[in-house]
Amino acid sequence: MKTLNLTSQRQAVYDIVRGSHDHPTAAEVMNRLVEQGHNLAYGTVYNSLRYLSDKQMIRELKLGEAASRYDARLDDHQHILCEVCGAVDEVMTQVPQEWTDRVSEETGYSITHAHVVFGGVCPSCRSKMGKRS
Numbered sequence: 001m002k003t004l005n006l007t008s009q010r011q012a013v014y015d016i017v018r019g020s021h022d023h024p025t026a027a028e029v030m031n032r033l034v035e036q037g038h039n040l041a042y043g044t045v046y047n048s049l050r051y052l053s054d055k056q057m058i059r060e061l062k063l064g065e066a067a068s069r070y071d072a073r074l075d076d077h078q079h080i081l082c083e084v085c086g087a088v089d090e091v092m093t094q095v096p097q098e099w100t101d102r103v104s105e106e107t108g109y110s111i112t113h114a115h116v117v118f119g120g121v122c123p124s125c126r127s128k129m130g131k132r133s
Contacts, residue, residue: 004055012038013048014072017058023069023079063088063117078115081121084129091118124130 006014016032017024024032030045040048049070052058061069063081069088072081078091094115104111121129 004057005051007048009040009044010048010051012040013045014052014057017049017052017070018072020070020072023061023071025067025069026087027067029070059102061088064119076113077117078118080118080120083119084121084125087122089122091116 012033013029016029020032021029022028026042026046026049026101029049030040030042033040033045049060053060053070056074057072059071059074059109060122061071061079063069063079073090076094078093078095080089081087084091095116100111100114103109103114
C-alpha cells in the first residue's frame with residue numbers, strides 16, 4: 001500500500017485539479033489557488049503536482065503543448081486537443097485491442113497501457129470559423 005503524505009499545500013493543489021474539468025496547466029492551478037486565497041510558491045505547486053503524479057492521484061498529460069496539463073480522472077480514457085484554442089476534452093472511446101496487439105507485434109513490447117491524443121478543431125472554434133466565411 002502506498003503511503004501518502006498529503007500536506008495542506010498538496011491537498012489544496014489536488015482539490016484544484018480534482019475540481020477542474022479543463023485539464024489545467026501548473027500556471028492555471030497556481031492562478032486558481034490565488035483566487036481561493038492560497039499563497040503558495042510556484043515551486044511548491046510544481047513539487048505538489050509532481051508528488052501527486054508520482055503517487056498516481058493525478059495524471060500529467062503531455063499533449064504536444066509546451067506546458068503539461070493535469071487530470072484527476074484516472075479511469076481509462078483518451079484526450080482530444082483543439083488546434084485553434086488549445087481546449088482539451090476527454091474521449092471515452094477505448095483504444096481498440098487490435099491496435100495494441102499490432103503495436104506489440106511490431107515492437108516486441110508488452111503493452112501495459114495506451115494514451116491516444118486526437119487533434120482537431122472544437123465545435124466553438126468551428127462555429128467561429130464558419131461565421132468568418
